[in-house]
Amino acid sequence: MLTNSDLVELTAFRRALHRRPEISGQEVETARTITAALKQLSPSRILTGLGGHGVAAVFDSGTKGETVLFRAELDALPIQERSDNDWVSEIAGKSHVCGHDGHMTMLLALGRLLSRKPVAKGRVVLMFQPAEEDGSGAKAVVADPAYEQISPDWAFAIHNEPGRPFGYVSTCTGVINCASLGLKITLTGKTAHAADPQDGVSPATAMVELVPALSALGQGGALDDSFRLVTITHMQMGEPTFGVAPGDGVIYATLRTTGDAGLETIEAEARAIAGDAAQKHGLQISFEVCDYFAASINHPDAFAVACKSMDAIGVSHGTEGVPMHASEDFGVFGWGAKSAMLCLGPGEDFAALHNPDYDFDDNLTPVGAAIFERIARDLLGS
Template sequence: MTPQLTNTDLVELTAFRRLLHQFPEVSGDEVETAKRITTELERLAPGRILTGLGGHGVAAVFDSGVAGPTLLFRAELDGLPIQEINDQDWVSQIAGKGHLCGHDGHMTMLLALGRLIARRPVATGRVVLMFQPAEEDGSGARAVVADPAFDAIKPDWAFAIHNEPGRPFGFVALRAGLMNCASQGLAITLQGKTAHAADPQDGVSPALAVAGLIPALNALGQGGALDDRFRLVTITHVTIGEPCFGIAPADGLIHATLRATDDSALADMAAQARALAQGAADQFGLKVDFAVCDDFAASINHPAAVEVATAALDALGMDHGPEGLPMRASEDFGVFGWGAKAAMLCVGPGVDYAALHNPDYDFPDDMIPVGAAIFDRIARDLLGS
């Protein structure tokens, strides 16, 4: 018989989720969150706990002692730099920061799974509970996988759940192939020379270069259907000079988010964007610099992992399908799929639920046992019990 979470479990896990919710930490700063997770994992007495993975990542290893595959389940540690607007008792206590994407709930689902595995170990192989840092800026999964300590827990299979408002409660969206687009934030800095506004010819202004680059960058990707030809450029921020009237500007800045359905297409588009910026800089006598932020690989579901997840959902009697997939939004879980058979599952919290990254979003605690049950069934189907 599959172990179940008790009422005591649910009360304790809910309280812990709400504690996490009150003290969000943004990407790269998840020091206290990692400590709280580590303390909870120690109570489960896994065979090994790794800390400091790729920054503040934490992993717990439950090893059966019998040869078999390594199965990794991932959650995210970080919150968002958004002020929460809610009136519940567990509202964020950190000004300007909030768990408004549900990562507090994802962490708690993984801890719930840990309780089930600790009570009834798997028969073969290993289960790794991976709490990764810095998902929101796309750097965390890459840093974890690149960490030499990750080699000791490198998985054969990897699974993750993300809540997705707009879907019925408990409905699971999944498909083989693309789940989330690749994307990259490209910052283009143009530098010239200031002059008096009465004598702009004495300076080197980026104004015309910026004015020309905006439509040129947009032309690289107009969106459309999410097929192999999908490309999208979104200009997210533009500035030139200072907010005054007496100075012809010297500096210009453009932030553009580039998005495509695969990593190679994104790389091609990024190269084209850089070439456009370099050409504009050369035309107007400017220097140009580039910086990359929020760099996300495409998240691709492996067919075998989708088959395993689908069988688990069928066994649990849960509705599922490919509706609303793939998604334009990015998710750095795809990096774990570079070396493992991986699948991301999107679970609905409700059709009319507040959207992710909205200031009034809060993870629904009723989803904790749902996610734990899915993960637990996948683990036992692959590893036995």
């Protein structure tokens, strides 16, 4: 059990992380801070530079058994924080308004518990993943040759989710977070004088046609196998001037499905529709895929283990608010392991994630650590 001294120190640590946020792919200082904190816990091994700036601490019992991975995220968001807290972000335009600072602190709390009382068999891995917010980190970590030294049998993660009662965990079997990607569509024609638009090739008509056509590919609905959602998130055409007929345009569309295969299908359809429009209007076209998130699928065995562990320590749980439209860069860890994502409530009236006034509730740290510890001991013994 965490002591009062632990909680004071962990709260101070979390707030120190909060002051120094780093966005996806830039988590140099954060990774260094986490590594230094882990060294004090004397794990069997610390791996650094995983998939970029990822850090993993291995607590090996020395007795043969399974490997259980618990994941947190290193990165922050490119959002200007609004807060009167003493620990407000010191980095302009960047902030931990998704709670990743709190998730990291939960794992460090778990590390303290394991260092004092190791598991009886197997290994526990504390994985601090880079670049969660843009969907690139988990794939990079798993593709890193050093990840073979971890190769977990089980993987678990907790994400705080405002809108749920404090300490309540939402989870389910099957899909819990959708697959998604951002498709950037660039249309290129030819500029002309605004007085003689016929001398150029404008993307305007193609863009007007594409917005409803792309949106029609997926209009949401129930989160079942047929769920598809396309959201137009940004458009730009030409320059803000009255004297030039535009010669280029860009459309950003977010594509979302409940499965990875479905995402491939809707992406192919979107590319085909855009390509036809470009050809029809005499435009060149190019595509770029960004923020590619695999679906997070809770394995029934991992779900059952988590529920049994939460029952044992009196943590209330259910399926409120899940599955979710939102994506999460955790699903990749489930490609080679039985995995489960747990959504931990900080309160029903809590500020929403990614809002500039959001801040992690430090009272969640012992709750998350207790859940993780019980899962670890239920699987690996005390």
